[in-house]
Amino acid sequence: MTSAISPTLALHDGREIPQLGFGVYKTPPAQTAEAVSVALAAGYRHIDTATLYANEQGVGEAVRASGLDRDEVFVTTKVWNADQGYDATLAAFAESERLLGLGVVDLYLIHWPQPARGLFVDTYRALETLKGEGRVRSIGVSNFEPEHLEALREAGLETPVLNQVELHPRLQQEQVRAYGERHGILTEAWAPLGRGSVLDDPVLAGIAAEHGISPAQAVLRWHLQQGRIAIPKSVTPERIRDNIDVFGFVLDEVQMAAIDALDAGESGRTGKVPGEFND
Template sequence: MAPTSVPAVTLGNGVEIPQLGFGVFQVPDDETTAAVTAALETGYRSIDTAAIYGNEKGVGRALAASGLPRKDLFVTTKVWNADQGYDATLRAFDASLAALGLDHVDLYLIHWPAPARDLYRDSWRALERLAGEGRVRAAGVSNFQPGHLRRLLEDATLTPAVNQIELHPGLQQAELRAFHAEHAIATEAWSPLAQGAVLGEPVIGDLAARYGRSPAQIVIRWHLQLGNIVIPKSVTPARIRENFDVFGFTLTDEEMRALAALDRGLRTGPHPDELN
């Protein structure tokens, strides 16, 4: 499939991000290069990593070997909780950039608010500086709740372009998505398939049978139609290709409502108020 089949979401600062990207959470570094290479060969152009994943070097190797122009790639990484604070964040960014082998990243995120550390506003000032210097094309956050965002915005000179959050049919985050819409913050979904926990839902299975698709394809399609940016992860080439093949069908409004009824507060990861 051609990479042009992926629609772009225009962020609040005018930068465009592919709506469907490829995540490498929990992929060992020595497996990451092959997985990212398969994703790029499939047509993905947005790759999402993080310092804490320990696989930025593997991502960098795949990007370098791909031969693709840098302008055609969208690379996201994140600063870890232990590196929060103004100076520490700047140092962490330099380390990530070196690991990736790049001279800039397209999106840099504060990975978690880590409220007990109370450093995310200082970290955000560092991201504002990096954005001002052009070393990051867009700055954002991850796992921030409305209260964290309100506090961040009190003295921010830059509104986060993205908030990457756990989001899937079992955890639809309506309040947070409404806050994002009000403040022109794009919603990006991690764990978009709930690590498989929602794929056995009868309504998803029924839709998969109706469309001749896999349950994962139905859920990814649901994300896209909601307007979410979505970053499914796999290390299996066939699954990587399957997760990309989600543009040849459209769920009806009634089917979208049926999937909306699956929301039950199911978290596969920690609550953002509790991880520090």
């Protein structure tokens, strides 16, 4: 496979984000630099990390060693739950900034709303401060439901550029996506392959066979054609490369509808329920 470069989507703040990114959730710190280096060589230009993952340093090392100009790679990190609140978020970002060693961060997200703690509005104010200082280019959220996004709007805060949520064929998040579309908030899918749980579905196997591709490639193509961002993860070089090799085919309307029909609602969720996760 020759290296591929993802198309970009426009953020409402005037910037652009590569539509297909590379996630490093649960990637061991010692393997992160190598995995990200493979991804960058394959054509990924969007890397997603977080304080929780404890591998920001490896991401920064790989980006610096890649030979790419800093502006060619879109880097996202996130503030963890224990660091919510205005001052704590500023301190947490300073540490992420140090570990990444890349200067400005392209996108900073609140990792979870933690609604029972009542801190996410003040946390988002800190994100606005960081953007105003030029240390962060864009700001957004992760795992926010419409009521959490409404709280930011009612507080008069800047609209997040995107909302990163668990989203895959068995959990399609219709209400979250619809809210985002109404307010110009892009939807980004974490666990875009359902942590592998969807890949043995016969519908996906059939679509993959029709195109001579893998079920994972079919699912990633479905995400892209629906106009959202997806951030698959792997530490296996072959899979890293296969996951970006999704630009040489198109799913037709029947195939897209067949994947749409796999939605199982909340029973398809593999992670935490945002409104209930306050640990």
